[in-house]
Amino acid sequence: MTMSSIGTPEQLRDPNYTPPLVKAVPLGIQHVLAMFVSNVTPAIIVSGAAGFGFGSNSPDFPQMIYMIQMSMFFAGIATLIQTIGIGPVGARLPIVQGTSFAFIPIMIPLVAGQGVDAIAVLMGGIIVGGLFHAVLGLFIGKIRFALPPLVTGLVVMMIGLALVKVGIQYAAGGVPAIGTEQYGSLINWSMAGVVIVVTLGLKFYTRGMLSVSAVLIGLLVGYAFAFAMGEVNLSNIGRAATFALPNPFHFGVEFSVAAIIGFCLMSFVSAVETVGDVSGITKGGAGREATDKEIQGATFADGLGTAVSGLFGALPNTSFSQNVGLIAMTGVMSRHVVTIGAAFLILAGLVPKVGALISSIPIEVLGGGVIVMFGMVASAGLSMLSDVKWNRRNMVIFAISLSLGLGLQLEPGALQHLPGTLKVLATSGILPAALIAIVLNLILPEELAAEATEEVSGGMAGHGRGTLPHPD
Numbered sequence: 085m086t087m088s089s090i091g092t093p094e095q096l097r098d099p100n101y102t103p104p105l106v107k108a109v110p111l112g113i114q115h116v117l118a119m120f121v122s123n124v125t126p127a128i129i130v131s132g133a134a135g136f137g138f139g140s141n142s143p144d145f146p147q148m149i150y151m152i153q154m155s156m157f158f159a160g161i162a163t164l165i166q167t168i169g170i171g172p173v174g175a176r177l178p179i180v181q182g183t184s185f186a187f188i189p190i191m192i193p194l195v196a197g198q199g200v201d202a203i204a205v206l207m208g209g210i211i212v213g214g215l216f217h218a219v220l221g222l223f224i225g226k227i228r229f230a231l232p233p234l235v236t237g238l239v240v241m242m243i244g245l246a247l248v249k250v251g252i253q254y255a256a257g258g259v260p261a262i263g264t265e266q267y268g269s270l271i272n273w274s275m276a277g278v279v280i281v282v283t284l285g286l287k288f289y290t291r292g293m294l295s296v297s298a299v300l301i302g303l304l305v306g307y308a309f310a311f312a313m314g315e316v317n318l319s320n321i322g323r324a325a326t327f328a329l330p331n332p333f334h335f336g337v338e339f340s341v342a343a344i345i346g347f348c349l350m351s352f353v354s355a356v357e358t359v360g361d362v363s364g365i366t367k368g369g370a371g372r373e374a375t376d377k378e379i380q381g382a383t384f385a386d387g388l389g390t391a392v393s394g395l396f397g398a399l400p401n402t403s404f405s406q407n408v409g410l411i412a413m414t415g416v417m418s419r420h421v422v423t424i425g426a427a428f429l430i431l432a433g434l435v436p437k438v439g440a441l442i443s444s445i446p447i448e449v450l451g452g453g454v455i456v457m458f459g460m461v462a463s464a465g466l467s468m469l470s471d472v473k474w475n476r477r478n479m480v481i482f483a484i485s486l487s488l489g490l491g492l493q494l495e496p497g498a499l500q501h502l503p504g505t506l507k508v509l510a511t512s513g514i515l516p517a518a519l520i521a522i523v524l525n526l527i528l529p530e531e532l533a534a535e536a537t538e539e540v541s542g543g544m545a546g547h548g549r550g551t552l553p554h555p556d
Contacts, residue, residue, distance in 0.1 A: 090416060097370045099177050102420045111416055112424030115180050117297045119404045121453055123159050123182035123429075124442055126399050127151035128450065129250055130188065132259060134195040134202055138447040139260035144200040149324060149439040150334065154398035155183045157330060157433025162389030162401040163426035166382060167419040173218075175374075175382035177365055178422040180407035181389055183399045185461055186239075186354055189246040189493075189512040190346040191399070203397070204336035205343050210394030212339070213347025218387025220355045221380045231356045234478055235521045237468030239353050242489050242514045244462025251458050254451030271313060272448040279306035279452025296410055299453050306449040315446045324440035330433075334397035342505040347400070349515055351387070354402045358386050361403040368412030405464070481524045489517025 090111075095101040102108065131137035131151055136144035162181035169176045194209070195202040220227070253259055255276035261267040283302030286294050294301070310316050359374075362382045366374040382403065389401040411417065432438045472478055492499065493513035502510065509515050 096415050097417050099370070099417050099419045101418050103416065103418055108418070108421050108424055111414065111418075111421045112426075113428060114293055114296070114414070115178075115407050115410060115422055115425035116428050117293070117300055118406050118410050119159075119180055119182045121299050121303060122185070122404065122406070122457060124152050124155050125450070125454060125457065126183045126185060126188055127155045128443075129247075129454075130191050130195060130203075130206070130399065132447075133192045133197075135197050135199050138254075138443075138450075139258040141260075142199075145320075145443075146324075147200050147203075147335075149320065149436060149443050150331075150397060151399070152439035152442050153328070153433050153436055154330060154334075154393070154396055155433075156429050156438070158389065158393040158396065158398040159183060159401060160426040160429030160431075160433060161392065162385065163422060163429065165385045165389055166403075167423045167426065169381065169385075172377075172381055173384040173388055175362055175378045175385065176419060177362065177378060177382070178369070178407075178411055178417060178419045179361065179365065179382060179385075180404045180422055180425065181386070181401045182404045184354060184402035185247065185458075186243055186357070186402065187347065187350050187400045188250075189243060189514050190350055190509075193508045193511050194340070194343055194346070200335065204338040205340045206399070207333075207335055207337045207394045207397065208339040209343030209347040210400050211337065211391050212344045213351050213400065214387045214389070214391030214394060216348045216387070217351035217355060217390055218384050220351060221383035221387065224355055224359060224379060224383050225376060227352070228356065228359065230522055230526065231352065232525065233468045233471040234481060235518065235525060236353065236356055236360075237465045237470075237472065238482060238485055238489075238521050239465070239514060239518045240357075240468060241462050241465025242486075242493075242517050244458050244460075244465055245490060246493055246513060247458040247461065248455070251451055251455035254447050254454055256448075256451070258447040258451075271315070275306055275310050275313070275315065275446060275448040276452035276455065278309045279303055279449055280456060282306070283453065283456050292413075296406075296413070299456055302456075303445065303449060303453045306452055307445055310446045310449050315448075316444055318444055320440040320443055321437055324436040326437060327434055328436050330396040332396055337394075340505075342508040345505070346509050346512070346515065349509075349518070353518065354386065354400070355383050357405070358382050358403045361405055361408050364405070364408040365411055365417075368408065369415065369417035477528055477530065481521055481528065484524065485517045485521040488520060489513040492516060 090103045090107050091101060131148035136142040137148050159182045166174050166179040166181055191206055194205055256268040257266055257272045279302040282305045283298045286298035286301055359379055362374045362379050366372050386402060393401055490513055492510055496511040499507050499510050
């Protein structure tokens with residue numbers, strides 16, 4: 085499919101241009117394939133943490149299928165809000181929305197081992213956090229100064245580091261298998277390994293859609309391998325309905341101070357991520373800067389999409405960065421192409437059998453994909469940090485924030501005497517790290533004397549500037 089057959093260079097840079105349908109449909113499906121696995125994974129992780137996911141033998145297992153279904157449906161709805169727009173809501177750009185990884189480390193402590201009843205607390209936090217996120221659109225430009233790459237890069241890296249444990253647990257057999265002989269068995273690791281090997285092979289040795297969909301194809305190959313090994317259970321597909329509408333307040337709604345604070349604080353990070361994605365789309369697809377109206381509309385839509393998702397039992401939505409890269413790769417800026425992709429997501433979300441099929445993927449196979457995805461989240465944070473000028477001031481801010489944030493993740497028992505709300509917020513490690521980094525970045529002087537850091541660096545003081553030397 086050549087670009088000249090889709091439209092002229094001017095048309096390809098125009099968000100309002102509609103390519104011929106025969107070309108627009110495959111391009112729209114590309115966007116769905118690029119984000120599909122990442123979109124449904126948070127629902128699987130949260131339901132597993134609550135105790136009704138993979139391997140739990142819980143009678144509430146069908147609730148995970150519903151969460152997967154809603155992840156697809158409301159990703160499509162939120163994407164439509166972005167591409168079509170409702171008044172000032174929506175950027176009217178080819179922005180693909182999906183379930184956010186960023187909130188997972190906040191959600192897990194809120195639901196850990198508490199069953200499906202704990203999901204109501206998440207929904208309350210999601211609704212309020214989404215509305216708060218939408219309000220941020222009114223002054224998003226004025227708060228960006230408090231979230232430079234030093235802060236956002238640290239937070240994104242912390243999110244990845246918080247999630248890598250989940251990937252290893254899944255690849256080894258899942259939380260229910262811990263303590264049994266099956267946990268970490270050769271067959272479990274072989275299923276995960278197939279996914280990792282295929283994903284890396286496609287990512288590095290192919291181009292175009294094969295490379296973009298490497299994780300999805302890796303999971304399909306891993307699924308086929310697991311099926312051949314007799315590790316796939318298809319019974320849920322036959323029992324699932326062919327068609328079902330979203331159910332308002334499916335899990336109920338309960339308002340918790342810890343959930344509301346956690347979701348509102350993480351909304352800052354999500355809002356800044358959206359600003360970056362909007363800028364990436366306009367630069368990569370149209371060769372221009374994003375307008376204030378586009379940034380504000382995108383932030384409104386981000387928050388509104390999240391709040392509506394919470395009303396029906398879905399998890400928080402955000403713009404998906406991988407689709408920004410896809411637009412830069414194809415050069416097609418049409419928002420109507422992404423609208424077609426959103427329609428496919430909505431249709432998939434109305435068919436529970438699709439969710440049941442996804443739930444039949446062995447957790448070890450999913451673990452292989454998750455290891456790659458969460459590692460890439462940490463790598464994305466490291467990439468953001470490469471834009472930081474690594475003077476001694478920034479090194480101290482990063483060191484203290486990382487030490488406390490990662491330390492609290494690794495040793496949550498150190499907070500056993502904190503009140504319940506603070507304990508839940510602090511054990512994620514992400515919020516303490518982000519708050520410390522923001523505060524120190526605002527109050528510390530621009531430069532610290534050399535002797536202020538040399539004495540605590542153990543002779544390993546770095547002098548990096550965050551840039552690579554030119555290959556002279």
